[in-house]
Amino acid sequence: MKDRLLLVAVVIPILGLLALIGRAEFKLLDGRPWMLRIHGYDPRDLISGHYLRFAYELDWEGSTCGETAAGFGEIQLAEGCCLCFSEQSWSPYPGVRQLACDQVDGCLSWTRARDLAPPQRYFIPEDRGTELEEALRTREAALRVTISDDGTLAIDRLYLDGEPWRP
Amino acid sequence: MLYDRKLSEWQRHGLIDAETAAKIRAYESDGQRPVLLYAVAGLGALTIALGVLAIVASNWEAIPGGLKLAVDLAFACGIAAAILKTSRPWLREALIGLYYGFVLASIGLIAQVYHLGGATWQAISAWSALTFVLMTRSQSRGLATAWLLGLQVTFALCVGALIEGLPGDEAIAYGVFPLAALLPLVVCTFDQVQKARPRLVAAFAGLAWTELAWAASGATLLFYENPFRDGERGGLVIGAVLAAALVALLCARAGRLVGARREAITPLRVVLVSALAIGYLPPLLGVDDQNLVGALAFLGLWAAIAWLAHASHHRRLLNTATALIGLRLLIIYFEVFGSLLSTGLGLISGGLLTLGIAYAWAQKRRDFAAELGDPAPSAPGSEHPQ
Numbered sequence: 001m002k003d004r005l006l007l008v009a010v011v012i013p014i015l016g017l018l019a020l021i022g023r024a025e026f027k028l029l030d031g032r033p034w035m036l037r038i039h040g041y042d043p044r045d046l047i048s049g050h051y052l053r054f055a056y057e058l059d060w061e062g063s064t065c066g067e068t069a070a071g072f073g074e075i076q077l078a079e080g081c082c083l084c085f086s087e088q089s090w091s092p093y094p095g096v097r098q099l100a101c102d103q104v105d106g107c108l109s110w111t112r113a114r115d116l117a118p119p120q121r122y123f124i125p126e127d128r129g130t131e132l133e134e135a136l137r138t139r140e141a142a143l144r145v146t147i148s149d150d151g152t153l154a155i156d157r158l159y160l161d162g163e164p165w166r167p
Numbered sequence: 168m169l170y171d172r173k174l175s176e177w178q179r180h181g182l183i184d185a186e187t188a189a190k191i192r193a194y195e196s197d198g199q200r201p202v203l204l205y206a207v208a209g210l211g212a213l214t215i216a217l218g219v220l221a222i223v224a225s226n227w228e229a230i231p232g233g234l235k236l237a238v239d240l241a242f243a244c245g246i247a248a249a250i251l252k253t254s255r256p257w258l259r260e261a262l263i264g265l266y267y268g269f270v271l272a273s274i275g276l277i278a279q280v281y282h283l284g285g286a287t288w289q290a291i292s293a294w295s296a297l298t299f300v301l302m303t304r305s306q307s308r309g310l311a312t313a314w315l316l317g318l319q320v321t322f323a324l325c326v327g328a329l330i331e332g333l334p335g336d337e338a339i340a341y342g343v344f345p346l347a348a349l350l351p352l353v354v355c356t357f358d359q360v361q362k363a364r365p366r367l368v369a370a371f372a373g374l375a376w377t378e379l380a381w382a383a384s385g386a387t388l389l390f391y392e393n394p395f396r397d398g399e400r401g402g403l404v405i406g407a408v409l410a411a412a413l414v415a416l417l418c419a420r421a422g423r424l425v426g427a428r429r430e431a432i433t434p435l436r437v438v439l440v441s442a443l444a445i446g447y448l449p450p451l452l453g454v455d456d457q458n459l460v461g462a463l464a465f466l467g468l469w470a471a472i473a474w475l476a477h478a479s480h481h482r483r484l485l486n487t488a489t490a491l492i493g494l495r496l497l498i499i500y501f502e503v504f505g506s507l508l509s510t511g512l513g514l515i516s517g518g519l520l521t522l523g524i525a526y527a528w529a530q531k532r533r534d535f536a537a538e539l540g541d542p543a544p545s546a547p548g549s550e551h552p553q
Contacts, residue, residue: 003304005300005303005304006250006251006304007251008300009300009301009303009304010246010247010250010251010266010301011247012297012298012300012301013243013247013266013270013273013297013298013301014240014243014244014247016270016293016296016297017239017240017243017270017273017274017277017297018240020274020277020293021236021277021281024277024280024281024283028281050279079332121282122282123279123280123282154281154282154283155281155282155283156282
């Protein structure tokens with residue numbers, strides 16, 4: 001081999017791509033699964049290019065962090081705060097409390113509030129855009145996500161009326 | 168062929184004899200690349216690639232994510248193997264360039280398959296990190312330029328993400344961004360890099376000097392209107408201190424940037440210090456509404472660049488610098504005496520100034536060309552040499 005460093009140079013990107021794939025797979029397998037309801041972020045244009053733009057619709061159980069900690073008005077996701085997830089026996093969706101990030105001990109899962117801030121994106125096939133936009137207006141949409149112990153959220157799949165949506 | 172026509176013309180005018188013309192023809196024929204072969208081979212490869220792409224694209228949605236990633240990785244392995252196997256330098260460069268772009272596309276594909284909602288700076292940083300060693304193996308100037316641009320975009324996005332939301336974030340960005348042009352120049356001063364990658368050094372230096380010159384020229388507009396408020400100027404200090412340290416380092420190692428042209432060391436230092444002063448002093452001192460000072464700063468900067476170009480025998484840069492100085496002088500006239508333009512006196516003096524600058528520029532160009540050992544540029548309308 002004329003240039004041994006060249007071998008290293010061409011192998012590094014492949015190893016790096018494998019690592020990125022492995023990390024994404026690990027997050028999906030390792031984390032605790034949750035169903036989170038979503039709605040279109042901008043009702044005029046839900047489908048922007050190849051992305052579905054959406055916002056999470058959380059079942060709030062209160063907030064002790066951020067501007068809405070005092071209990072005035074609708075709870076807003078606050079930068080620097082965390083979200084604590086708990087199961088609700090009467091609903092497939094979790095109850096969510098917003099709290100300071102040093103108070104997440106005891107939560108079944110937790111994630112940073114900014115990671116759920118709208119607009120979020122979900123990749124979709126371009127030619128299914130109109131169909132999905134219509135479905136999002138008329139049916140209940142949710143995402144199956146997994147949240148790992150370090151608070152990282154990974155999106156798994158889109159569900160419409162409880163059924164997985166297949167592109 | 169183009170050179171055939173030229174050789175015949177030169178022979179007719181007695182500039183070269185038949186024997187010399189025959190030697191040149193023989194030399195050019197020997198050194199000629201099989202351009203047609205390359206073109207046909209390239210066209211064939213492109214057609215196949217487009218065909219594969221069309222098949223994949225038409226079935227894209229039906230392909231499961233895992234298969235997409237497997238095919239993507241197989242392609243990456245194929246390109247990697249081809250880079251290792253080829254003995255043709257031009258093909259290896261083309262494949263490295265392809266691989267460089269392919270890694271970015273692959274990161275995008277992974278993000279798509281796994282619905283990763285991360286920020287752009289994270290994807291670009293991963294790309295730059297994964298391809299760093301690869302790009303150090305490239306030998307061509309074009310790839311080195313593309314690499315430096317990629318690194319600079321990565322730097323800008325990372326800085327943007329790091330300072331987002333901080334008070335005075337625009338001032339911090341303004342202060343820190345010039346480092347993206349100064350750091351490559353520092354890289355160019357290392358002997359090992361100069362010996363191992365002369366084209367990379369040429370590419371880095373060319374792009375970095377161009378960016379510095381235009382950034383400093385743009386910064387002279389701050390003399391006209393300063394966009395930073397009093398409370399924001401603190402953000403400039405970090406960048407200013409780092410930039411000053413790098414400029415000091417470059418001044419100390421200026422000899423390694425000029426090669427054998429030792430007489431270019433002083434003008435190079437003057438250009439560096441001028442660019443630093445013009446870039447940072449007006450925003451730091453809160454200078455505002457100093458139009459004439461701004462114009463003089465521009466003239467001073469480009470005069471220093473012209474001096475550097477002259478000392479380093481860089482003809483094209485010298486011509487650019489002198490032309491910009493002339494153009495700026497005209498703009499100063501319009502800025503200062505704009506109100507006179509509505510009168511005949513204003514138009515006459517403006518026209519005379521334009522002619523004077525054009526005449527002085529043509530004269531000076533000829534002097535410079537003679538000094539640099541080139542044939543003097545022929546005056547417009549002069550006869551072709553017989």
